[in-house]
Amino acid sequence: MNKSDLRFVVQKHxxxxxxxxxxxxxxxxxxxxxxxxxxxxxxSVKRLxxxxxxxxxxxxxxxxxxxxxxxxxxxxxxxxxxTWHPKGDSLAGYRTGRLTxxxxxxxxxxxxxxxxxxxxxxxxxxxxxLTKEQDIEGRELSEYDVLVHQPASVISGRxxxxxxxxxx
Ligand code: MN
Numbered sequence: 001m002n003k004s005d006l007r008f009v010v011q012k013h014x015x016x017x018x019x020x021x022x023x024x025x026x027x028x029x030x031x032x033x034x035x036x037x038x039x040x041x042x043x044s045v046k047r048l049x050x051x052x053x054x055x056x057x058x059x060x061x062x063x064x065x066x067x068x069x070x071x072x073x074x075x076x077x078x079x080x081x082x083t084w085h086p087k088g089d090s091l092a093g094y095r096t097g098r099l100t101x102x103x104x105x106x107x108x109x110x111x112x113x114x115x116x117x118x119x120x121x122x123x124x125x126x127x128x129x130l131t132k133e134q135d136i137e138g139r140e141l142s143e144y145d146v147l148v149h150q151p152a153s154v155i156s157g158r159x160x161x162x163x164x165x166x167x168x
Pocket of ligand 1: 021
C-alpha cells in the first residue's frame with residue numbers, strides 16, 4: 001500500500017440490527033454507509049446503503065465491542081479492507097451522488113457503484129444503492145454469497161459472534 005492510496009473498510013456490526021458499515025477514505029475521513037444486507041458480488045443485486053456520519057480513518061481498524069448504552073453498542077469486526085481507486089473525480093462524484101470505483105480488498109474486488117437515490121419530491125436524501133459492476137470479480141448470488149462463505153474478520157479470523165462473546 002502506497003502512502004497516497006485511499007483505504008476502504010467494511011466493518012460487520014452487530015448493533016441493534018446487524019449491518020455492514022461500508023467506508024471509503026475521502027478528504028482525510030472515512031465516508032460511511034450502513035448497508036443492512038451487506039455488499040453483494042452479484043451485479044443484478046442492488047443493496048441499500050444509508051449514508052451515516054463520517055468516521056476517523058483510525059476507526060477503520062477497530063474491532064471489539066462498543067459498550068451497552070453507547071452509540072452503536074454491539075460487536076464489530078473488520079470484515080474486509082484494502083484500497084479503493086475512484087474512476088474520475090471522487091469528490092465531484094460524491095457530491096453529485098454517483099461514485100464508481102475499484103476495490104482491492106481481500107473479499108471485495110473489481111468495480112463497484114454507489115448511486116444516491118432521490119425521494120419522491122426529487123430531493124437527495126441519505127439513501128444510496130451499492131452495486132457490483134459487471135466484471136470478472138462478479139459472482140451470481142445463487143452460486144456464491146460472500147457474506148455466508150467468508151463471514152470472519154480479515155484481521156483476526158474471528159466472527160462477530162466470537163468477538164461479542166470474548167469482549168463482552
Ligand atoms: Mn454501524
